[in-house]
Amino acid sequence: MSAQIIYGKSISDSIRQELLHEVETFKSKGITPGLVVILVGEDPASQVYVRNKAKACEQLGYYSEVVRVPAETTQDELLELIKKYNTQENINGILVQLPLPKHIEEKAIIDAISVEKDVDGFHPENVGNLMIGDDALLPCTPSGVIELLKRTGNHPAGKHAVVIGRSNIVGKPVAMLLLRENATVTICHSRTQNIEEMARQADILVVAVGIPKLVKKDWVKPGAVVIDVGVNRLPDGKLCGDVDYDDVLDVAGWVTPVPGGVGPMTITMLMANTLKSAKRAHE
Numbered sequence: 100m101s102a103q104i105i106y107g108k109s110i111s112d113s114i115r116q117e118l119l120h121e122v123e124t125f126k127s128k129g130i131t132p133g134l135v136v137i138l139v140g141e142d143p144a145s146q147v148y149v150r151n152k153a154k155a156c157e158q159l160g161y162y163s164e165v166v167r168v169p170a171e172t173t174q175d176e177l178l179e180l181i182k183k184y185n186t187q188e189n190i191n192g193i194l195v196q197l198p199l200p201k202h203i204e205e206k207a208i209i210d211a212i213s214v215e216k217d218v219d220g221f222h223p224e225n226v227g228n229l230m231i232g233d234d235a236l237l238p239c240t241p242s243g244v245i246e247l248l249k250r251t252g253n254h255p256a257g258k259h260a261v262v263i264g265r266s267n268i269v270g271k272p273v274a275m276l277l278l279r280e281n282a283t284v285t286i287c288h289s290r291t292q293n294i295e296e297m298a299r300q301a302d303i304l305v306v307a308v309g310i311p312k313l314v315k316k317d318w319v320k321p322g323a324v325v326i327d328v329g330v331n332r333l334p335d336g337k338l339c340g341d342v343d344y345d346d347v348l349d350v351a352g353w354v355t356p357v358p359g360g361v362g363p364m365t366i367t368m369l370m371a372n373t374l375k376s377a378k379r380a381h382e
């Protein structure tokens with residue numbers, strides 16, 4: 100039997116519809132959520148993502164600013180910019196598009212964003228709050244993964260979730276979120292022995308390593324939910340995930356495609372975080 104496809108685009112569209120209603124109520128009180136997106140340099144993929152973030156703001160009626168600065172911008176200049184937006188009242192969310200040029204220390208930038216406006220959920224205080232289960236702005240891609248699972252009826256509670264990848268942006272936070280949802284969580288990485296065997300034990304398999312088509316059908320337990328967070332561009336220009344989608348289709352119970360799976364959830368969850376931050380600012 101063929102796996103059921105998890106269409107992230109359509110789930111993302113319904114969440115945006117829900118957000119639109121919430122925003123209308125919020126705006127009727129005279130308050131408009133505001134987001135600033137800062138892009139350093141001209142990385143082509145980042146330019147697309149930043150444009151899509153501005154479009155999402157427009158679609159939902161948010162105030163938005165896109166600040167494009169040259170790749171040569173110094174770390175101090177970028178820190179000054181963040182300082183300005185930390186105190187600008189009509190801005191509820193600050194996002195610095197990653198990756199940054201090599202001469203800028205990512206951690207220094209993330210740490211400088213006010214915790215309340217950290218709509219990426221990357222600030223150490225938000226990460227700490229996620230760890231201890233307190234209210235936090237949650238990282239967008241990982242919270243998008245949880246939404247995909249819940250909205251397809253694949254609730255993590257009691258399931259064995261295996262996460263392949265341990266990045267600060269996806270692997271670690273998605274593992275913490277799955278734990279918070281009462282899954283039993285295993286994290287695998289480049290030094291894990293028998294990684295295929297580990298993966299095969301998963302009821303929910305989340306893959307975020309950046310290796311095109313790494314996961315084959317013999318890594319997947321029959322009926323498992325396979326969530327592919329990878330977005331890799333092949334030499335022919337086509338996109339593919341970290342999972343060999345065609346190969347796993349007749350073994351998995353559910354699978355996300357690339358493109359059109361996890362990716363579209365990232366910007367939608369950013370919009371949800373910006374609204375949350377705006378609401379908190381006016382409590």
Ligand SMILES: Nc1nc2c(c(=O)[nH]1)N[C@@H](CN(C=O)c1ccc(C(=O)N[C@@H](CCC(=O)O)C(=O)O)cc1)CN2
Pocket residue numbers: 147148194195196197198219239240330338357358359360361362363364365366
């Ligand atoms: N500050 C941040 N930087 C980056 C983040 C982030 O969450 N915060 N994530 C990624 C880039 N990203 C958003 O910024 C992002 C990546 C992918 C998608 C997406 O919709 N992907 C589509 C395919 C798009 C394409 O055709 O290229 C899909 O998978 O269907 C949206 C946002 C790194 N930087």
